[in-house]
Amino acid sequence: MSKEFAFIEALRALATHPAARGLEDDCAVLPFGTETLILTHDMMVEGVHWLPGQDMADVAWKLVATNLSDLAAKGAEPVGVLLGFTLGEQDARFVEGLGQALDTFRVPLLGGDTVSGYGPRSLGLTALGRATCSPVPGRDGTSEGDKLWLTGPVGAAMLGFEAMRDMTGSDSIAFRRPTPRLAEGRTLAPLATAMMDVSDGLLIDAARMARASGVTFTIDSSVVPFPADLPAARHDEAMRWGDDYELLFTLPAGMAPPVAAHCIGSAIAATASPVIVDGAVPHGNLGYMHN
Amino acid sequence: MSKEFAFIEALRALATHPAARGLEDDCAVLPFGTETLILTHDMMVEGVHWLPGQDMADVAWKLVATNLSDLAAKGAEPVGVLLGFTLGEQDARFVEGLGQALDTFRVPLLGGDTVSGYGPRSLGLTALGRATCSPVPGRDGTSEGDKLWLTGPVGAAMLGFEAMRDMTGSDSIAFRRPTPRLAEGRTLAPLATAMMDVSDGLLIDAARMARASGVTFTIDSSVVPFPADLPAARHDEAMRWGDDYELLFTLPAGMAPPVAAHCIGSAIAATASPVIVDGAVPHGNLGYMHN
Structure with a gap:
C-alpha cells in the first residue's frame, strides 16, 4: 500500500460529512443556503507537476485551469479562487499568467496566502463554484447499458x-x-x-x-x-x-x-x-x- | 520593497472583486445566494512555521486553528475545510491531530489534495464559514474615540x-x-x-x-x-x-x-x-x- 494511499484512507475515515463524497469525487458538494457550493483544492509541486525553469505564467495558468476543470466536471459555474503561493523565481510572470487565466475564465481572485519558501516550491489553489443543476453529477451514476x-x-x-x-x-x-x-x-x-x-x-x-x-x-x-x-x-x-x-x-x-x-x-x-x-x-x- | 510585498501588490491589482476586500482583510466575504460565505486560506511551511521534528499532530491542529481564527475574526460559523497536504514524516500523527482539531471545533473535512514532495514540506488549508451577522466586521471600521x-x-x-x-x-x-x-x-x-x-x-x-x-x-x-x-x-x-x-x-x-x-x-x-x-x-x- 503506497504512502499516499494509506494517508488518503486515513483521511477518508475523518471525512464523513456527505459533502465530502468520501473524498472519491473531483469536488466537494455542499448545500449552502438556497444554493449548492462546489469546492476543490489542487496543488502543484515544482519538479513534480512542472519542470524547473518552466515559464511560471504557464504554471499559474495550469493551476487555475486544472482546478476549474474539476468544477467543469460538476457542471459548476466558477465563483472565485483562493491562492496558496510560495515565493520564488519569476513571481511577476506567475502573476501575469494568473491574470490571463482569471480573465479568460472570468473568475475572481478572492484571497489566499503567500509564504517564503526554500527548496522546491509548492502552490495550491482552491476553486469555488455554484452548482447549476441538481443533483450534481458524480462518478458513481453509470448504469449498465450507458x-x-x-x-x-x-x-x-x-x-x-x-x-x-x-x-x-x-x-x-x-x-x-x-x-x-x-x-x-x-x-x-x-x-x-x-x-x-x-x-x-x-x-x-x-x-x-x-x-x-x-x-x-x-x-x-x-x-x-x-x-x-x-x-x-x-x-x-x-x-x-x-x-x-x-x-x-x-x-x-x-x-x-x-x-x-x-x-x-x-x-x-x-x-x-x-x-x-x-x-x-x-x-x-x-x-x-x-x- | 520586500519580495512578498511586491508580489502581494501585484496580486492586489488582480483582486478587484469586492469580496476580496483588497486582500487587506483576514478573509474574503462573498455573498452567495441568500447567505454570505467567509473564506480564508493559510499555509504552513516546515522550518518556517514549525520546527523540523515537531509533532505533526500539533502542526495539524495549528493549521486548522489558525484558519478558524481568521473565521472567528469575522464572527463566522465554520462550515468546512479543504486540506492541501504534502506527504512526509509522521503522516499518521498528522491525521490524528487533524481529527482532534476537527472534532474539537466541530468542522468537517470536505476535500483537498495530497501530493508527493521532497525538501521542506508545505501545507495549506482553506476554511469556509457562514457569516452570522451583516455587515461582517472588517479592520477598517474604527472611529476616533472607540x-x-x-x-x-x-x-x-x-x-x-x-x-x-x-x-x-x-x-x-x-x-x-x-x-x-x-x-x-x-x-x-x-x-x-x-x-x-x-x-x-x-x-x-x-x-x-x-x-x-x-x-x-x-x-x-x-x-x-x-x-x-x-x-x-x-x-x-x-x-x-x-x-x-x-x-x-x-x-x-x-x-x-x-x-x-x-x-x-x-x-x-x-x-x-x-x-x-x-x-x-x-x-x-x-x-x-x-x-
Missing part, C-alpha cells in the same frame, strides 16, 4: 510535454495551457449519468468511474480521439497519459450529447477488470499513479 | 515556543495548540466596529487595524494582559510576538463587551505613527514581518 463519451482527444498534452521538454519547437500549448471544459460541463451536467475530467489518464480515470458506479467499461480504442500527429503505435500510451482535461461522461444509450463528443465505449455488468480495451484487460499502469 | 480591546494575553505562545525549542519541560500548549476564539467572535461581530485576530503580534496587528481605519491607537501596556510567568522586562517583546490568536477589536466608548476582554487603549485622530505605546512611538519591528 454509453461512455469523451469531449476531445487524449495525448495532446503528452505531445506538448515532450515538445517542451525536448525543445523541439513543436506546439506545447496543450500541456502548458489546458482549457477546462466549463461550457461543456454545464451543458452536460443535467444529462450525464456520471461525469469527471480526465486528469490522470483516460484508462485510469475510466476505471475510477467504473468502480464508483459498479460497472465495467468496454472501450474501443479505434474510436478514441487522438491528435492527428500522434503515431498509431502511441495510442495505447496516450490513453495512459493525463493532463488533457477533457470530460469523460456517460449517457443512457440512444441519447446524443448536445456538445461535440466521441462515443468510445459502453458500460457492462462489472467484471474483474473495471476497463476492457478492444476486448482485452489492459496490463500495466492505467495512468498517472500517485505514489 | 476603545481598543483584546480577548486574552499575548506572550503565551512565545513562552510555549521557547519551552518546546529549549525542551525545558514547561507548558508549550499555547504555541502548539492555540484555540481560535470562535464563540467570542460570533458574540462580538455584531457589536465591534473593527475586529481581527492577533496572529503576527499585537503591535503590528493593531497598526494594521489603525491604518485600515485611518486612526492611531494609543495603547497602555500596563493594562495589556500577559501570562503571569512572563517577566515585566519581556512585556514589550510579547507585544511584538505573534501566534496567540486572541481577538483584537474596537467598540464605541462606553460599551462593555459581552465576553471576557481587556480594554488596552483608544483610537485617536491619525498621527504619523499608527500606534503609540505608553505615550511614545514604538521603535523597531512591531511584529512578525513577512519577508
Whole structure:
C-alpha cells in the first residue's frame, strides 16, 4: 500500500460529512443556503507537476485551469479562487499568467496566502463554484447499458510535454495551457449519468468511474480521439497519459450529447477488470499513479 | 520593497472583486445566494512555521486553528475545510491531530489534495464559514474615540515556543495548540466596529487595524494582559510576538463587551505613527514581518 494511499484512507475515515463524497469525487458538494457550493483544492509541486525553469505564467495558468476543470466536471459555474503561493523565481510572470487565466475564465481572485519558501516550491489553489443543476453529477451514476463519451482527444498534452521538454519547437500549448471544459460541463451536467475530467489518464480515470458506479467499461480504442500527429503505435500510451482535461461522461444509450463528443465505449455488468480495451484487460499502469 | 510585498501588490491589482476586500482583510466575504460565505486560506511551511521534528499532530491542529481564527475574526460559523497536504514524516500523527482539531471545533473535512514532495514540506488549508451577522466586521471600521480591546494575553505562545525549542519541560500548549476564539467572535461581530485576530503580534496587528481605519491607537501596556510567568522586562517583546490568536477589536466608548476582554487603549485622530505605546512611538519591528 503506497504512502499516499494509506494517508488518503486515513483521511477518508475523518471525512464523513456527505459533502465530502468520501473524498472519491473531483469536488466537494455542499448545500449552502438556497444554493449548492462546489469546492476543490489542487496543488502543484515544482519538479513534480512542472519542470524547473518552466515559464511560471504557464504554471499559474495550469493551476487555475486544472482546478476549474474539476468544477467543469460538476457542471459548476466558477465563483472565485483562493491562492496558496510560495515565493520564488519569476513571481511577476506567475502573476501575469494568473491574470490571463482569471480573465479568460472570468473568475475572481478572492484571497489566499503567500509564504517564503526554500527548496522546491509548492502552490495550491482552491476553486469555488455554484452548482447549476441538481443533483450534481458524480462518478458513481453509470448504469449498465450507458454509453461512455469523451469531449476531445487524449495525448495532446503528452505531445506538448515532450515538445517542451525536448525543445523541439513543436506546439506545447496543450500541456502548458489546458482549457477546462466549463461550457461543456454545464451543458452536460443535467444529462450525464456520471461525469469527471480526465486528469490522470483516460484508462485510469475510466476505471475510477467504473468502480464508483459498479460497472465495467468496454472501450474501443479505434474510436478514441487522438491528435492527428500522434503515431498509431502511441495510442495505447496516450490513453495512459493525463493532463488533457477533457470530460469523460456517460449517457443512457440512444441519447446524443448536445456538445461535440466521441462515443468510445459502453458500460457492462462489472467484471474483474473495471476497463476492457478492444476486448482485452489492459496490463500495466492505467495512468498517472500517485505514489 | 520586500519580495512578498511586491508580489502581494501585484496580486492586489488582480483582486478587484469586492469580496476580496483588497486582500487587506483576514478573509474574503462573498455573498452567495441568500447567505454570505467567509473564506480564508493559510499555509504552513516546515522550518518556517514549525520546527523540523515537531509533532505533526500539533502542526495539524495549528493549521486548522489558525484558519478558524481568521473565521472567528469575522464572527463566522465554520462550515468546512479543504486540506492541501504534502506527504512526509509522521503522516499518521498528522491525521490524528487533524481529527482532534476537527472534532474539537466541530468542522468537517470536505476535500483537498495530497501530493508527493521532497525538501521542506508545505501545507495549506482553506476554511469556509457562514457569516452570522451583516455587515461582517472588517479592520477598517474604527472611529476616533472607540476603545481598543483584546480577548486574552499575548506572550503565551512565545513562552510555549521557547519551552518546546529549549525542551525545558514547561507548558508549550499555547504555541502548539492555540484555540481560535470562535464563540467570542460570533458574540462580538455584531457589536465591534473593527475586529481581527492577533496572529503576527499585537503591535503590528493593531497598526494594521489603525491604518485600515485611518486612526492611531494609543495603547497602555500596563493594562495589556500577559501570562503571569512572563517577566515585566519581556512585556514589550510579547507585544511584538505573534501566534496567540486572541481577538483584537474596537467598540464605541462606553460599551462593555459581552465576553471576557481587556480594554488596552483608544483610537485617536491619525498621527504619523499608527500606534503609540505608553505615550511614545514604538521603535523597531512591531511584529512578525513577512519577508
